[in-house]
Amino acid sequence: MENNRDRSQKVIEKMMKKEALKKSMNHVIDLTKIDGDGAFPCPKCGSVISPDDESEENYQIVDTQVQRDQLEALIVICKRCGTAIKLVGFAQQPQA
Numbered sequence: 001m002e003n004n005r006d007r008s009q010k011v012i013e014k015m016m017k018k019e020a021l022k023k024s025m026n027h028v029i030d031l032t033k034i035d036g037d038g039a040f041p042c043p044k045c046g047s048v049i050s051p052d053d054e055s056e057e058n059y060q061i062v063d064t065q066v067q068r069d070q071l072e073a074l075i076v077i078c079k080r081c082g083t084a085i086k087l088v089g090f091a092q093q094p095q096a
């Protein structure tokens with residue numbers, strides 16, 4: 001059983017996710033077009049976001065889209081300015 005507080009927290013998270021998905025449509029980063037380790041500057045504030053940075057210090061992953069066991073897209077939020085960014089281009093990366 002979940003209490004009302006848990007439930008409202010879940011509703012808020014769902015709303016945030018929906019809002020992030022909507023916002024991220026304005027900022028799409030194609031990782032296949034980025035040189036180096038895949039780090040890129042936030043389109044809004046310029047804060048460097050690196051998908052390899054597992055500490056998630058500069059960004060937060062809010063959603064992942066997977067298709068046929070392949071990572072299709074990642075929605076991240078820049079922690080500095082709150083901009084949601086959609087990352088695409090994972091599928092082309094060869095398996096090691």
Ligand SMILES: [Zn+2]
Nearest residue numbers: 042045078081
């Ligand atoms: Zn930013």
